[in-house]
Amino acid sequence: MSTLRAVQISKSFGAVAVLDRIDLTVQPGETYALLGPSGCGKSTLLRVMAGFEPADEGRVELAGRVVTRPSPERGMVAQAGTLFPWLPLRDNLAFGPREAGRSDVDEVVAELLQATGLADFADALPRQLSGGMQQRAAIAQVLANGPPVLLLDEPFGALDAQTRLRMHEWLRSVLAARETTTLLVTHDVDEALLLADRLGLLSARPARVVEEIPVPFGGARGRHTLSDPAFVRMKAQILDRVLVA
Numbered sequence: 195m196s197t198l199r200a201v202q203i204s205k206s207f208g209a210v211a212v213l214d215r216i217d218l219t220v221q222p223g224e225t226y227a228l229l230g231p232s233g234c235g236k237s238t239l240l241r242v243m244a245g246f247e248p249a250d251e252g253r254v255e256l257a258g259r260v261v262t263r264p265s266p267e268r269g270m271v272a273q274a275g276t277l278f279p280w281l282p283l284r285d286n287l288a289f290g291p292r293e294a295g296r297s298d299v300d301e302v303v304a305e306l307l308q309a310t311g312l313a314d315f316a317d318a319l320p321r322q323l324s325g326g327m328q329q330r331a332a333i334a335q336v337l338a339n340g341p342p343v344l345l346l347d348e349p350f351g352a353l354d355a356q357t358r359l360r361m362h363e364w365l366r367s368v369l370a371a372r373e374t375t376t377l378l379v380t381h382d383v384d385e386a387l388l389l390a391d392r393l394g395l396l397s398a399r400p401a402r403v404v405e406e407i408p409v410p411f412g413g414a415r416g417r418h419t420l421s422d423p424a425f426v427r428m429k430a431q432i433l434d435r436v437l438v439a
């Protein structure tokens with residue numbers, strides 16, 4: 195399995211310093227959430243980790259090898275969805291495995307349609323799906339490549355609170371069934387606490403990792419977790435820190 199590391203990553207756009215010596219390690223199979231304020235540099239960091247953009251300084255390593263370019267082994271779900279608008283859902287999901295020349299494309303697609311609860315919409319175009327369905331489909335499209343590493347940029351940001359909670363329950367079960375190393379970027383404390391094994395708090399721009407916090411809630415998490423007194427306490431503590439970071 196794959197350890198994903200950022201080592202002393204710094205990056206600026208012109209005079210704007212965005213990332214300041216970011217060090218982090220996501221353990222194999224771990225879900226790690228980066229929590230930070232809007233505009234602090236989260237998407238930039240994820241694009242650097244994915245290999246889409248170079249860092250000015252520092253490096254990204256996957257399983258000890260330096261990352262220099264994008265690869266299907268690091269599946270990225272961008273902040274704005276990535277489905278092909280002209281392809282039915284079935285072909286969106288089949289795209290990656292077909293490109294990879296896999297012989298079991300139909301099985302991969304059937305399994306993901308099942309896992310996303312979208313089997314009845316296999317022939318629908320993305321615009322015919324609801325927002326939550328499109329988000330699930332965009333994640334499934336990346337999972338179709340079987341990536342050992344998943345990079346998620348606020349995957350449920352545009353959804354209402356109830357749908358988002360259902361999506362969190364869904365994603366937790368999907369990640370539990372795979373041994374994916376996952377780096378999730380979010381500004382939503384509930385999302386971080388419901389999904390992650392560990393979280394890293396980022397400062398305002400330029401982003402630094404201010405603190406790393408293990409999340410103690412274990413396996414089955416969902417709507418019942420939100421009212422757990424330990425969850426409520428931890429959320430309040432983290433909000434305190436985020437608001438002064």
Ligand SMILES: Nc1ncnc2c1ncn2[C@@H]1O[C@H](COP(=O)(O)OP(=O)(O)OP(=O)(O)O)[C@@H](O)[C@H]1O
Nearest residue numbers: 207210212231232233234235236237238239273381
């Ligand atoms: N390609 C670019 N060229 C110039 N500046 C950029 C570029 N990409 C990002 N920036 C700047 O870098 C900073 C961080 O942007 P980024 O998108 O990484 O933030 P973010 O934490 O993901 O924000 P949000 O929570 O709103 O998604 C912003 O000031 C933005 O204007």
Ligand SMILES: [Mg+2]
Nearest residue numbers: 236237238273
């Ligand atoms: Mg962003």
